Amino acid sequence: MLLSRSSLKSRWRAFFSRGGVGHNAPSWGVVALFILPAFLLYTIFVIWPLAQSFYFSLFEFKGLARGPFVGLRNFRELFTRYPLNEQLPRAFLHNVYFFIGTMLVQNTLGLLFAKLLYKPRCCKRFFQTVYILPYLISALVVGYLWSLMLNPLFGPVNRLLKAVGLGSLARPWLGDPATALPAIILVNAWQWVGFPMLLFSAGLANIGEDLREAARIDGATRWRLFWHIELPLLLPVIGIVTVLTFIGNFNVFGIVWAMGGVNGEPAGATDVLGLVFYRTAFRGGVDAFGLASALAVLMFVFIFGVSMIMVSLFRRWEANLR
């Protein structure tokens, strides 16, 4: 894993400017034969439907049939029609909690594990492999697995708490609105913690050993080395992890479905935008497709817009540190 220390920005610029190595490109016919299969498949099934969402959001739908142009009415409906007007802000807030919780728990732990496993130590490969393992499992399977683990009657978690004398902590984790969402956030972190760990490990390996050596000779303690040398140099990776976490958390779906059902039980305490979007599109009324397209546009603009803002903030921050 050879990592250059240049910022993400310059790396992307290099990627685009390098274009290709050959100068005598083959004829257009040959170029087309190579490019077209991927281009068509990707355009027809990914780009075209995404673009159409914007267009469809301005029309009234009757079932599968597109009706008259209605301007921004679908967008107004999202915020005025009951129960959407209540569910949407609540779900949005839950996604925000999800993001904050994941940053605090999953990504902090990921950084800690990366740092602890950076030095050669006993069973390093074993730990890394084990920590990545849950990433492989379907979010739905992870959700179902943990809903059995957290079952109030027969769940091993409550039994274990009682067995070690902490029985007072045992509760119906997923049945109580106060603990249901935090429980799902923790389970999601359990699944994903290996991902930030790997990215941070790659970032740490990227920091030159001579820099660490110099700091040590200057008498820097372990903590100061981490706080003043390693952490600032990890900023590009922290940026990537933050943006990917944001995108992932605002698209969260399967794990919440498995643990809270399609309505985000109990009583909507675990409802998230992904579930609201699914219900609006496929469990909604006759005009569902127009409303769902409007919601898709809002979510798309928000997720994409905030990611872009985050990327530029991190870049500026990086530039200031240099």
Add this chain to the structure above:
Amino acid sequence: MSTLTRPSRRVDLFTLGTQILLWSYAAIVLGPLLLVVSNALRPTREIFKNPLGLPTSPSFESFVKAWEKANFNTYFFNSLIITVAAVLLATAVSALAGYMLGRYRFRGSAFLTAYFLAGLMLPFRLAIVPLFLLLNDMGLVDSRLGLILVYAATGIPFSVFILSSFFRQLPQELSEAARIDGAGEFTIFGRIMLPLVRPALATVIVFQFVPLWNDFFFPLVLLRSTDKWTLPVGMTRFFGEFQTDWSTLFAGLIITTLPLIVIFLLATKQIIAGLTAGIGK
């Protein structure tokens, strides 16, 4: 004397603390997974009596039940066909496009590269309404082929990204020599270049397989008949029907995950390469 020993004792405490932390977290990861295996091997009655116990007389009855009675045989083969077909299709078309974009500069090549890479950041699921209508017009709703095409399309950005950067690194002399010998573009691609990017192909194949095998959203929306369902969608019905039969539930979880565990053990390196592709290199 004491000034010499104190730092080393502190280091020892630090190392000890670290080891305890690392082993505890490993237990938090592995504990539930081992519990699933252990509980799938014993009857529900025993699980309810003691959820943390070990099987007294291990039996594979629950696996047979999940496989036959709960339709996991159907779901499993649907998942396998759909995932393998989509991964192969996406890899094939991405290798072609990645080769052209990685090796040559022509008018529009920078735009095309950007166009493919934009897909790395797009939330595909939000396009489900137009996609549903499109597939409906093509007669591809409730069809395995429809799902294969959608999955292949979503795999293209990552595959083009990885493969084009690998093709770019291959030395120019190789293709020049072949061209002088009279080889055409397709021969150079298939005979010389493609075998050289095998590690990248492995990364792309393994790394696409995992999310497609696990995907729940697209089959939930696009597949109607239960005989076409994939494992994740089948799982939702299964958990309703077998609610009280925990032993079978655990067996179902294992059947769904087993192929991924096998892949993981065979290709840990490729999976890590895929996960760190954003910052690697």
